[in-house]
Amino acid sequence: MTIPAQRNVAEPDKLIETLVSLAKRRGFIFPSSEIYGGINAIYDFGPLGVALKHNIRNLWWRQMVELRHDIVGLESSIIMAPRVWEASGHVAGFTDPLVECKNCHQRFREDHLEGVCPNCGHREFSESRQFNLMFKTFLGPVEDSAAQVFLRPETAQGMFVQFQNVLNSTRKRIPFGIAQQGRSFRNEISPGNYIFRLREFEQQEMEFFVKPGTDDEWLDYWKQARLDWYLALGVRPQKLRLRAHGPDELAHYAKAAFDVEYEFPFGWQELEGIANRTDFDLRQHSEYSGKDLSYFDEETKERYLPYVIEPAMGVDRCLFTLMIDAYDEEEVRGETRVVLRFHPSVAPIQVAVLPLSKNEKLLPASREVEELLRPHFRIEYDETQSIGRRYRRHDEIGTPFAVTVDFDSLEDQAVTIRERDSMEQVRVAIAELVPALTEKFRAASGT
Ligand code: GAP
Secondary structure (H helix, E strand, O other): OOOOOOOOOOOOOHHHHHHHHHHHOOOEEEOOOOHHHOOOOOEEOOHHHHHHHHHHHHHHHHHHOOOOOOEEOOOHHHEHEEEEEEEOOOHHOOOOEEEEEOOOOEEEEEOOOOOOOOOOOOOEEOOEEEEOOOOEEEOOOOOOOOHHHEEOOOOHHHHHHHHHHHHHHOOOOOEEEEEEEEEEEEOOOOOEEEOOOOOEEEEEEEEEEOOOOHHHHHHHHHHHHHHHHHHOOOOOOHEEEEEEEEOOOOOOOOOOOOOOEEEOOOOOEEEEEEEEEEOOHHHHHHHOOOOOOOOOOOOOOOEEEEEEEEEEEEEHHHHHHHHHHHHEEEOOOEEEEEOOOOOOOOOOOOOOEEOOOOHHHHHHHHHHHHHHHOOOOOOOOOOOOOOOHHHHHHHHOOOOOEEEEHHHHHHOOOEEEEEOOOOEEEEHHHHHHHHHHOOOOOOOHOO
8 A cells, every 4th residue: 555645635725624524524523522612622422433433542651551561550540739830830830821802801812913813803802810720629528729629731740749659559660661641631712723722631641760861862762752653644745744843942851852843834833842841840849748759870880860851742733733644535437535544553443344234145154254364453344335435435444355256256255355545346255354454454563
């Protein structure tokens, strides 16, 4: 399967609009609580979206935890002791500048405005004030400030706060990492661009603890490793780049940082951040908790606070990127064919099993093929509509292969494999189907 590097989109300006419609129509993404009018910057993932998300998460976890001897997993809570967020700097500093339009009273992020109210066109705004992005709630039945807690705005702090427990229970030696995935929440002032900036989203982050002095080297290592991960998922190289943060944009905790950026239809934007957080977090938590979070190096007999290199990615943003990057349109016999050219490892469905028609004679053999393939691939069995329409549907949801059972199959015990990208068809004996498809996946994945 050769995936063309160049994608064709009839109306590039409308790509996001087109994807929003495809995502809803085909069951990738739905507006949350839609029957009640929706809720701003919060989305639900339908059957195909959840499969895609699951695949992204699993590939990340496999790469970052299961295939490595030096990284372990953690699942920390969403609600943590409020002191965590004082120590991390989020209570004082996790803010964006907020202004209010003096005419329509809508509120905006000052640094996203170009002098004009996007709602009513007015040019006068209130004084800017700092707005904290953490969602607040109360723990227990009393709603006073002593009971106030936060929904985590990043998963990272769980890994710093549990550093000693992980170290003691696993006996890992530095350098080693702790990885976790889970929901984060930010009360963004101006969310937008569909699922690019959400108020409830999912992160996969890894804190890699290293000896001070080796941190620059490890930052280089992780920024390349993370860029390579997106390339291995088939994201087009010309749409990806690494960008160093300038001194004025570095987060308060960072000595250096890079973004993996993707060229979205609305410009180059962050897909993932890779930061050298120094010993900032462990130092702060040692000080605020009064617990020593230093590390004793048995070999050199030195005690120190490790430095941390952190690759932090957003699962929803990665999903959005993969959908944008995969979207393609081409003319086939005078009709537009829409194809999501997903890499086979992330495609929500890997093989569609399609009887040529609903004719009863074909159904038992088709069900047998389905049962044969299901343990090996992500399968969908589909017998509704004409075969042409079913091929189109599977092209549009990115299914790399379709297996068609026809009347000849009943005689020759063979089926047709159709490739999504080339639309080529080959005849394969049912007895050879699993190895034949496995080989096609291997070739298409570049592994
Ligand atoms: N622990 C560091 C940290 O959270 P970040 O750059 O703020 O760094 C990391 O977030 C990644 O999480 C981003 O690159 C992005 O993919 C994702 N992310 C952050 N805020 C998001 C939001 N409001 N909606 C969707 N994804 C978001």
